[in-house]
Each structure stands twice: as C-alpha cells, then as structure tokens.
Amino acid sequence: MGLSILLVEDEKNLALSLKRFLESKGHEAYVCFDGYQGLDQCLSTNPEVLLLDCRLPGIGGVELLKKAKAHNPDLYSIVFTAFGSIEDAVEVMKLGSFDYIQKPIDLQRLGQLISKIEENIRLKREIDYYRNREQTVLIGSSPAIAQVRESIQKLASVSIDKTPPTVLIMGETGTGKDVVARLLHRNSSRCNKPFIHINCISLPENLVEDELFGHDQGAFTGAKTAKPGLMEAADGGTLFLDEIGDLPYNLQGKLLTAIETKKIRRLGSIKDRKTDPWIIAATNRNLFEKVNQGSFRQDLLYRLNVFSIYLPPLRERKEDIPDLCHHFTKKFSLHYGKTIQGIKEEVIAIFLRYSWPGNIRELAHEIEQAVLWCEGDTIDLKHIRSGIKNDFKENTLEKQLAMDKGVLVEQLLQSSISLKELEAELIQKSLEKTKGNLSQAAKLLGVTRDWLRYRMEKKRQDV
Structure with a gap:
C-alpha cells in the first residue's frame, strides 16, 4: 500500500541512499538532516513511520522520539544506533519504538521491519473498518428505504474488474447520505480498500484543491515536503465527496478531468499520476437549479449522476420513526453505560406528529439527550425537549381550530x-x-x- 516515511539522519549520503531504497519499495520517503528540522517536519506532516538516528545534531534522537510520540502515540518508529550502544537501544524501546537497527544498516532487515509495520497498519485499518461497519446500518422498512437497499445491492453486483459507476446521493441535510455512501463502499468489491470522506463545504476554498489533488515540495510557501491528495489516498477504494454542490466552480473542471482520465496532477507538479477511486458524491442542493444559475457545471453533473439515489426527508417516511427510536435508544444507552430498555408509545406518538426539519440527525440528537436525562429504564415524555412537545401542542391546537372553523362555516351555511x-x-x-x-x-x-x-x-x- 505504500507508507509515508520520515527519515532523520545527519549522514547525508546514507540518508539519500536509504531514501532511494524506501522509494524503490513503493513508499514515500522524506529526509531531514538534523533533529530540530526532523521534529518540525514530524509534527507538521504526521508521517506513518519515523526512521531516525539516535545521535543527531540539534535535538537528540531520543528527545525527538519522545516529542513525536507525545504528538502522535500511533507513530511507528525505527531507531538507528551505534554498534554496541545497548543503553540507547533500551531507551528507545522503552519509549515505544517498534524496533532498532545497529549501524551499519542492514537493508534487508530494514525492509523486513518496514513490511511488518505495513502489515500492522493494514490490520489496524481493517479492524477500524469492521468497527465502523458494525455502526453503519440503514434503519427502516418504508418503501423509500427498501428502494435504497435495492440500489445498494445493484451496485454491489458490478463486476470486480471494473470501476463502479459514479453515484450521486441526493437528500436534505440529516437524511443519512453519509451512511448510504459507507454502505455502498462496504458492499462493493472495494470494501477492503480505503474509504475517504471529504466535506466540500467544511474547507476554505483555497485548501480544497490541495486536499483533493495534493502538492509537490515547494509548490507554495510552507510546502516543505510533497503531500498526496485524497484522490490518490482513495486509489482502489472510495472517495466520498460530501456536499458536492459547494465545490468551488473553478475546481469543478479539474475534478471532471480527474474522474474521466483517472489521472491527477498535484499542485506545483508537471507529472500526471494515475488514480482510480470510486467517486460517490452527495448533495442537499438542487444541482439542476445550480446549473441553470451558472454555479455548477452541467458536464460534471452528468458525469456524477450516472447512478442516483434519493433519500427522502424523515417527514415523508414517518413509518420508520419507531424503528429509528428503538435503534438510537439502544445505541446511546450502550454508549453511556445505561440500562434503558425502551421508549414509551406516547413519546413515539409525539415524534410521529413532529415535522423533523433536521431529519434523522435531529431525531438521533433528541434520543441521545433523552437517554442522558433518563434515570429509569424507559424514556418518558418528561425526558423530551419542551420545543418538540410545544410544537405538538401548537399543531394540535391549530388543527382543532381549523376543524372548529370548518364546522362553524358548515353550520352557518345550513342556517x-x-x-x-x-x-x-x-x-x-x-x-x-x-x-x-x-x-x-x-x-x-x-x-x-x-x-x-x-x-x-x-x-x-x-x-
């Protein structure tokens, strides 16, 4: 899969030789020649692996490792020690270093250690994936949800030798578009590859291009090292472009080209790099209206909308509310270490009459708050926000008044x-x-x- 490796070694010829060796094995290697520079680079770029000499000019290797591990406890490290320096070896192992190598460095042993680290990282990602997998569920039995499940199964049957079609998930905020995207990935032939999520509205416009396509060293002020973009990171896996309707217009053409050619070019680079992520996009905007307004490219919309999935708002599939209530009650009860067994029917009755402008996300937050307030084993009306109860009362009164007016008018007409x-x-x-x-x-x-x-x-x- 290739790792990002930072090498801190003051012997320049050795450092450059090790860099070439690591790159020949498919890794991205960056070199620093003193301790202070290495620490700064480590803290700013968060490499997956740190290789460093125990004795460095500036800040020593042991001190550098302490600070680096404090910043990122998951950082893997291999330390180079002088022949016979047992004290250094013991010290770095106490700090949680993966291993140490005595100089002169045996490249075969270094390669074996890097391979072990690579396997450990792969296994950790797989464990994290399956943990997330257990939490990614599509709750409900309404016709709308049944149709979404059918769409997921259709896409799961796509040949494993080909890239699945781009997918556009449409729906209001809070309807669960991210859940559907993760389920699409989980049920696809790419399930063991990375799932990368980027929210196009959460990043400043000047950072979106860098996040998507990456940059080469020296591409701009502060670009001390090269950095792959998310389209590269998702190679062979899935790239989920959330809120695609907010992608800056000047980047839409570049994204379209990347999707169609399966190539990207980092900022500051003249070289194209191959990448093959499955593109899943989501939006709560009407992209067809944005095309008419001139703020979204029509050709990009057509390219994204090869296969579309619509998630209706919760108010249009209220039959799913009881199942969602029981699911979230169980989920948050376990999360907060409580023994709540259920939720009263009168609470669900109020929920069924509420409009849920925040959709499933709002319902989940409401249940979470109720779980926190609940001291017994059942969620009751007293645990529900007054806003929802008042909305229910106002709606009921409004309906009653409307009905009374109707009765009065009917009586007057008959008189x-x-x-x-x-x-x-x-x-x-x-x-x-x-x-x-x-x-x-x-x-x-x-x-x-x-x-x-x-x-x-x-x-x-x-x-």
Whole structure:
C-alpha cells in the first residue's frame, strides 16, 4: 500500500541512499538532516513511520522520539544506533519504538521491519473498518428505504474488474447520505480498500484543491515536503465527496478531468499520476437549479449522476420513526453505560406528529439527550425537549381550530342567517365586549379602526 516515511539522519549520503531504497519499495520517503528540522517536519506532516538516528545534531534522537510520540502515540518508529550502544537501544524501546537497527544498516532487515509495520497498519485499518461497519446500518422498512437497499445491492453486483459507476446521493441535510455512501463502499468489491470522506463545504476554498489533488515540495510557501491528495489516498477504494454542490466552480473542471482520465496532477507538479477511486458524491442542493444559475457545471453533473439515489426527508417516511427510536435508544444507552430498555408509545406518538426539519440527525440528537436525562429504564415524555412537545401542542391546537372553523362555516351555511346579519352581529358583540372602544373592537375582529367605523356608518345608513 505504500507508507509515508520520515527519515532523520545527519549522514547525508546514507540518508539519500536509504531514501532511494524506501522509494524503490513503493513508499514515500522524506529526509531531514538534523533533529530540530526532523521534529518540525514530524509534527507538521504526521508521517506513518519515523526512521531516525539516535545521535543527531540539534535535538537528540531520543528527545525527538519522545516529542513525536507525545504528538502522535500511533507513530511507528525505527531507531538507528551505534554498534554496541545497548543503553540507547533500551531507551528507545522503552519509549515505544517498534524496533532498532545497529549501524551499519542492514537493508534487508530494514525492509523486513518496514513490511511488518505495513502489515500492522493494514490490520489496524481493517479492524477500524469492521468497527465502523458494525455502526453503519440503514434503519427502516418504508418503501423509500427498501428502494435504497435495492440500489445498494445493484451496485454491489458490478463486476470486480471494473470501476463502479459514479453515484450521486441526493437528500436534505440529516437524511443519512453519509451512511448510504459507507454502505455502498462496504458492499462493493472495494470494501477492503480505503474509504475517504471529504466535506466540500467544511474547507476554505483555497485548501480544497490541495486536499483533493495534493502538492509537490515547494509548490507554495510552507510546502516543505510533497503531500498526496485524497484522490490518490482513495486509489482502489472510495472517495466520498460530501456536499458536492459547494465545490468551488473553478475546481469543478479539474475534478471532471480527474474522474474521466483517472489521472491527477498535484499542485506545483508537471507529472500526471494515475488514480482510480470510486467517486460517490452527495448533495442537499438542487444541482439542476445550480446549473441553470451558472454555479455548477452541467458536464460534471452528468458525469456524477450516472447512478442516483434519493433519500427522502424523515417527514415523508414517518413509518420508520419507531424503528429509528428503538435503534438510537439502544445505541446511546450502550454508549453511556445505561440500562434503558425502551421508549414509551406516547413519546413515539409525539415524534410521529413532529415535522423533523433536521431529519434523522435531529431525531438521533433528541434520543441521545433523552437517554442522558433518563434515570429509569424507559424514556418518558418528561425526558423530551419542551420545543418538540410545544410544537405538538401548537399543531394540535391549530388543527382543532381549523376543524372548529370548518364546522362553524358548515353550520352557518345550513342556517338562514345572511352574511350582512352575521357581520352586524359580530360588530355588535365586539362593541359590547370592549364597552364601546372602537380600537379594541377592531383589534378583536382583526380589522382596522377605519374599516370598523365605515361599516358602522354604512349599517346606520342602511337602516
């Protein structure tokens, strides 16, 4: 898979020789020649592996390793020690170094140690993947969710020898587009390769290109080393472009070219690099409208929308709410070490009547808060935010008023009273209730004071 390796060695000829050896094995190797420079580079670039001499000019190798491990406890390190320097070897092993090599360096042994580290990292990623896999589920039995599951299965059947078609997932914020993207990856032939997620709206515009395509050393001020972009990191796996509708317009053409040619060019580079990520994009925007407005490229939209999946808002699939409630109750109960067994039907009844503008994400947050407040074994109405309960009451009152108005109008139509008689009666009752105060009576009727005075004068003339 290739590792990012930082080599800190003051013997320049040895360092450059080791760099060539590591690059011949498919790794990306960067070299520093003194301790301070090595520490700065390590803290700023977060390499996967640190190779360093125990004795360095500036800050010593042991001190450098201490600071590097404090910054990144998962950092793998191999330390070079002078022949017979047992004290140094013991010290670095105590600091959690993966191993040490005595000088002169045996390249075969170094290669074996790097291979072991590579295997350890691969296994850790696989464990992390399966942990995430257990947490990635699509809850619900509504027709809309059944259709999404069918789409996932269709894409899973794509030949393993070919790149699956680009996928565009559409839906409001909080509907679970990221869950669907992870399920697509998990069920594909690329499931053992990286899943890289980038949110196009969370990065400043001047950083998006660097994140996607990477840069070469010296590409701009501060680019002390080369850095691969996420399209390279996702090679053979999946690149999930979340909120693609917010990708800067000037980068959309470059992304389109990268998708179609399966090649990218880092910032500051003149060399194209092959990369083959499966592109899955998601948006809560109407991209067709953005095309008409001139803020999204039509050709990129067509390229992304080869296979589309629509996730409806929660208010359009409320039959899934009970299942989601039980799922989140169990999930957060386990997370916070509680023994909550369920959620009362009256709570679910209120949830079924709520509009959920934040969709599943809002529901999950509501259940999480209820779990935190709950001291017993069942979530009750008292554990639910007052905002949702008040919304329920207001909606119920509004519906009741609307129904009462409907009944009243129906009764009036069936009676013999005329509209003129009804108006006169309403004016009379409002004046009686306000003791003749025209302004208050007008407010009670929902009209202006001048309109009320005009209607009273008109009534006197008619008499």
